[in-house]
Amino acid sequence: MSARDSDHPVGALRQFLQARRLDAPGIAGVVVGLSGGPDSLTLLLAAAAVVPETGLRLRALHVHHGLHADADAWAAQAMAQSAAAGVPCRVLRVRVADEASLEAAARRARYDALAAALASDEALLLAHHLDDQAETLLLRLMRGAGLHGLAGMRPLSSWRSDDGRTIARWRPWLALPRTTLERWRPRALACLRSHDPSLPEAALLPVADPANHDARFDRSLLRHELLPLLASRWPEAAGQLARSAAQLAAQASALDALADALLASAGVRADAPGPLPLPMLAALNDAALQAVLARWLVRRGAAPLPVRYWPRVRGELLAAREDAQPRLSWSGWSLRRYRQQVHLLADADVQPLPAEGVSWPDPRQPVLWAGRTWRVGELVSDLAEDDPRLTRPWRLAPRQGGERWRPPGSAHSVSVKHWCQQQGIPPWQRERVVLVWAGDDVLAVSVGAVT
Known part of the structure; x- marks a missing residue:
């Protein structure tokens, strides 16, 4: 079989990277996510053979979760694999949060660490294949996922960490079954040894994680019990499941395009800061409402709204009284309504x-408070060097209630509370109003950016 064939690991990777050179010209390097297991070792070998001819930089990263007694040995093995393949590698040590789902917590810790370690012009290369896609679809079916969840893993995706870093994730092998990788890997290893007979055989052995065979973990149960059972009746089960995921991904993309069109018709850029108009949302049926709001959340970088929250969107958020201040909060985010x-x-x-x-x-010198630097020129525009107000004791303080001030251009003072209402400042922003005092007078009011 030709190494240029898209059904061959090397050929598929080559074609994938050639396409990315055209549609992702800002990426100058790829980083293999190297667990040390059979699949990522195969990807390391293929990348070592292909990436240099593309002009991209190549390195590997191994995440040390510290969850298993052999974690140190696995990290050492990943380093040995990389050295044998001639690819620089670095080990990232992470601490996994103690949560109900150890798998989910480890995944978040892993990707957050990788996001922090990747340069802005690098993409993460992952070894997920067709069988992994089939497992993902089944897992998400069991968790009641919707259309986007059932679309499975995408060849091109991104990960946004809690600190705002975003990395590109590339999966070139989602159309290749595990057996294709397993057939090629021994030949690649043999070729490597033929070029350097001094390579110790142990350096090229894959890591064997016992969790991959532990039925207590959902994915292991699917891989070793459910999928073989399905394949005994339907030999092409994994391929059919992966094809279903691909069809669902196409439909999800079409739904996203429709949601973007609805947002644009309401004058909303899906990826730009700013609110959504309540009348537009209220006029949508439940399916369209979910599609539009879910799309908006994704484009704004927010965590997906939990499934159980969707019935509350219309009942609590959209249909609340005019004077109510409804809030839906989840995973570090909240939806709120105002005017x-x-x-x-x-x-x-x-x-x-x-x-x-x-x-x-x-006040002529900046002061650091509440996580930012304050400068008088940005707060009080009419202050001269000889202004008598400079002789008073100045201070910054949060609004307590009852304060009054005279806005620029106004002949009379107003209460800060009423001024905020007149300016259309939402209640949650009023809680972050900062007053600039000179003696007993409020000289300026600073309000954080309205989202």
Whole structure:
């Protein structure tokens, strides 16, 4: 079989990378996610053979989860594999959160660590294949996933870590079955040894993780018990499941395009900051509402809304009283409503201000408070060097209630509360209003960016 054939591991990888050179010109390097297991070892060998001819940089990363007694040995084995293949490798040590789903917690820790370790012009290369795709579809069926979940893994996707880093994830082998990789790997290893007979045989052995055969883990149960049972009746079961995932992915993409069109018709850019108009959402049926809102959340980088929340969107968020302040909160995000608009907020954007203010001994010099640098010129525009107000004691403090000030251009003072209402500042932003005091007078009001 020709190594240029798309059904061959090397040929498929070559064609995939050639396509990425055209549609992802900003990527200058690829990083193999190397667990040390059979599949990632195969990808390492194929990448070592193909990537240099593309002009891309190549390296590998191994994530040390520390969850198994042999984790150190696995990291050492991954380093030995990389050295044998002539690919630089680095080990990332992570701490996995103690959660109900150890698999999910380890996955988040792994990708967050990889996101932090990758350069902005690098993409993560992963060895997932057709059988992995079939397992993913079955897993998500058992978890009640919707259309986008059942679409499975995508050849091109991204991961956004909690600290805002985003990495490109490339999966070139989703159309290849595991058996194809297993047939090619021994030949690749033999070729490597023929070029360097001094290579120790042990350096090229794959890591054997016992969790991959432990039926207590969902994916292992599917791989070793359910899928073989299905294949005994339907030999092409894995391929058929993967093909279904591909069809669902195409339908999900079409639904995304329709959702984008609906958002655009309402004057909303799906990936830009800003609220959604409540009348537009309320006019949609339940299916269209879910499609549009889910698309908006994804494009804004928010975590998906849990399935159990969808019935609450219309009942609690859209249909609430005009004077209500409904909120749906999940996974570090919240949806809130104000003046016929639905806002998306990250918890980090609405953290409370320090209860105590800070004195500002010399307003002509910047002061650091509440996580930012404050400069008088950005707050009080009419302040001259000889302004008598500079002789008073200055301070920054959060709004407590009852304060008054005279807005620029106004002849009279108003309460800060009423001014916020007149400016259309949502309630959650009013909680982060900062006052600039000179003695007993409020000289300026600073409000965080309205989402």
